[in-house]
Amino acid sequence: MRSLDVTKTAFSNTLRSKMRTFLTVIAIVIGGFTLTVTSGLSAGINQTVDDMLAGYGEEDQLFVMQASAMGMGEDLGPGPQPYDPEAGQQSSTFGQEMLSETDIEFIEGIDGVTNVEPIFFVSPDYLETSGGEQYTLNSLDIPADGPAMELVVGELPERDAMEITIPDTWLTMLDADAEDYEDIDPQIALGETVEIGISNLAFEQETVQAEIVGVSTANLAGIGGAPMPSYALNDELYEIQNSGLDVEQPDAFIQAVVDVDDLxxxxxxxxxxxxxEGLVGMTLEDLLGIIQGIIDAVAWVLYGFALIALLAASFGIVNTLLMSVQERTREIGLMKALGMSSGKVFGLFSMEAVIIGLLGSVIGLAAGLAVGFTANTLLTGGDGPLGGVGGLTLFALDPVALGLIAAVILVIAFAAGTLPAARAAKKDPIEALRYE
Amino acid sequence: MIIRKTESIIELFMKEGVMSTPVLETENLVKVYGRGPAAFHALKGLTFEIHRGESVAIVGKSGSGKSTLMHLLALLDEPTSGVVALDGKPVTKLKPKAVSGLRNATFGFVFQQFFLNPNQTVLENVTLPLKIAGISKSERNEHGMKALEQLEMADKAKNKATDLSGGQKQRVCIARALINNPEVIFADEPTGNLDSATSETVEDILFGLHRDHGITLVVVTHDEDLAAKCQRRLIMQDGHIVEEQTGASTTTPTAARVPAAPGERPQEQPSRRRRLMKFGKGGAR
Known part of the structure; x- marks a missing residue:
């Protein structure tokens, strides 16, 4: 029997009891669907992260923090810790350990480091528009994150100018009549002057003027969700924040951006x-890699569930084909009597399993892609619940993964088919023809 | 390996046409089912020949071993001991795949229960042996239509096999048995499921093929009318061939002695002839 005839016969055999085949296929479709959606989701998020990475111009940078701030410090155990007077001065309001001047000097001394830009932690009070309205402003984005920011209009603040960007959700402060920030043309923000109010150590408020040069939208890492000052503005605000008392306050930095020669x-x-030195340096890739790591972990859990579904489905195939072999005992007997070898009988029945798997994978993959892309459009579109996250792709096509999924399903289906196929192949033609 | 097998099949075909060579031979054929005290000796050492172009009826009660004998001759089963030779070559030693190939190329089968696939068309049913042989679809259908025309069933080619009457079904089966130009057609109670008028037609077709195309016919039956039309009858009882009759009529049987198994001499009884008469329809199955 030719392979083509085996395939055709197997195909028409699977269509013989349509309901049974359909139900068996459904189980596989569920597994294939889950695998497809998961792979698409993981591909989409990873693509988003990659896009974000690609957005950074200067890649030869390391972000340096205290290791403990990243949860990478030495584990000293849960008991009381010995007091380190220097470190004690250097925790932020949230208890996060910060970099000291000595740390910065140390970093500057490392071979290959060309420039160290310490990042100050600034906590202003309010932002006042030219119209005189004041808005609460307790956090600012860090200027060093600028290259990763997704801009709707305008550009990043100049390093030495008193400039700032605002997130698109803040546009309502410039147009009180608009119901939704999405109705506002972000262009109107550009060139506006705002005043930022900040308290010094003596709780006296001072203000600094800044010009809006760009409108950002929050990306997956949260960058662009708060106003971002230029380096100069940030420095100025920091100066004010630490003034007012006649004491020398040691400088502390939440992180330092380190330019590296040949990263x-x-x-x-x-x-x-x-x-x-108890510090940790991370590239942008490392930082975003953390997000990717989480996404991948979630994806693998989902893959696991889908594989369990496929495993369950494979027993459906075994069951269906065993029934089929039983029902077609006489037909098998006849084929063997007419000279079909046991090998070909085995081939015919395992081909039926593969065809069930093929039907399941084709339908599952198609359904997964359709649902994935539809959901992506609905969720991340302008009106979707995730529409506010800049540059987000929830679902992307990953041909290699799809091919792999189809292959896995076919292998599982074939494996499931071997038991019934072996049964069919073993049948004695005489017994089978006598079977009532 | 495969090439050698094909060659041996071709060789077998080349030998065709030598009337004197037995197409099937057996030597001391024994078939035992089960083991030890429960063992059942279905065949107790049979030695005979079936010549090319002959029509032979294997006749006997149910349990006499006639079906077992047919299965062994048709290479559907392996003997416990003894030899079956096809065209002078013992097949007992061949591998199962080679035996399958031989069956496919050399034999045609007609069964009492037809064994037609109800989901397929008449043409698809008829061409099944060629499909198994690996012949292309167009060629299969061409041969299939020829075989159906020969049996005046061409107009039913596209019908489902279930839509046919009993006689039509058996004609389809004969077409299927014919399609590979077999050397031997094995017919296992070919008229067992048919009424007498239809039986007559089917018998005529079978013997016509035998007469006109020189196909060797091996019929297993307990229908004495059918058996009587064969040139030779092997009467079986308890695993022995107890009588061999030649001639196309049972009225003047020429009893031929068949060598009995060593150490076992079947009792020669005058009632043997009567026994044949008793093999009526519905005697078994």
Whole structure:
């Protein structure tokens, strides 16, 4: 019997009891669907992260923090910790350990480091529009995150100018009549002057003027969700924040942006040097890699569930084909009597299993893609609940993963078919023809 | 390996046409079912020949071993001991795949229960042996239509097999048995499920093929009318061939002695002839 005839016969056999085949296929469709949606989701999020990475111009940067701030510090156990007077001065309001001047000097001394930009933690009070309205402003984005920011209009604040960007959700402060920020043309914000109010250590408020040069939208990492000052504005605000009392307050920085000469070559050496000092240096890729790691972990859990579904479905195939073999005992007997070898009988029945798997994977993959892309459009579209997240792709096509999913389903289906197929192949033609 | 098998099949075909060569031979054929005290000796050492172009009826009661004998001759089963030779070559030693190939190329089968696939058309049913042989669809259908025309069933080619009457079904079965130009057609109670008028037609067709195309016919039956039309009858009882009759009529039987199994001499009884007469329809199955 030719392979083509085996395939055709197997195909028409699976269509013989349509309801039974359909129900068996459904089980596989569920598994295939879940796998497809999961792979698309993971591909979509990873693509978003990659896009974000690609948005950064300067890639030769390391973000340096205290290791403990990243949860990577030495584990000292849950008991009382010995007091370190220097470190004690350097925690932020949230208890996060911060970098000291000595740390910055140390970083500057590492081979390959060309520039260190310490990041101040600034906590202003309000933002006042030219119209005189005041809005609460307790957090600002860090200027160093600028390259990762998704801008709707305008550009990033100049390093030395008193400039600021605002998130698109803040546009309502410039147009009181608009019901929704999405109705406002972001262009109107550009060139507006705002005043930022901040308290010094003596609780005296001072103000700084800044010009809006860009409108951002929050991306997956949250960057762009708060106003972002220029470096100069940030420095100015920090100066005010730490003034007012006649005491010398040691400078503390939440992180430092380190420019590195030839990052690829020096990355590991610098990271190792930092680690010895209890610091941790991360590239943008490392930072976004954390997000990717979480997404991948979620994806693998979902893959696991889908595989369990497929495993259950494979027993459906076994069951269906066993019934089929039983029902077609005489037909098998006849085919063997007419000279069909046991191998070909095995081939015919395992081909039926593969065809059930093929039907299931085709329908499952198609349904998964359709649902995935529809959901992506609905959720991340302008009016969708995730429409506010800039540059977000929830679902993307990953041909390699799809091919792999189809292959996995076919292999599982074939494996499930071997037991009934072996049964069919083993049948004795005489017994089978006598079977009532 | 495969090439050699094909060659041996071709070789078998090449030998065709030598009337004197037995197409099927057996030597001391024994078939035992089960083991030990429960063992059942279905065949107790049979040695005979079936010549090319012959029509042979294997006759006997149910349990006499006639079906077992047919299965062994048709290479559907393996003997416990003894040899079955096809065209002078013992097949007992061949691998199952080679035996399957031989069956497909050399034999045609007509069964009492027809065994037609109800989901397929008449043409698809008829061409099944060629499909198994790996012949292309167009060629299959061409041969299938020829075989159906030969049996005046061409107009039913596209019908489902279930839509046919009993006689039509059996004609389809004969077409299926014919399609590979077999050397031997095995007919297992071919008229067992048919009324007498239809039986007559089917018998005529079978013997016509035998007469006109020189196909060797091996019929297993307890219908004495059918058996009587065969050139030779092997009467079976308890695993032995107890009598061999030749001639196309039972009225003047020429009893031929068949060598009995060693150490076992079947009792020669005058009642043997009567027994044949008793094999009526519905005697078994």
């Amino acid at each position: 690829e070559a020096n990355e590991q050496a610098i990271k190792d040097a930092l680690q010895e």
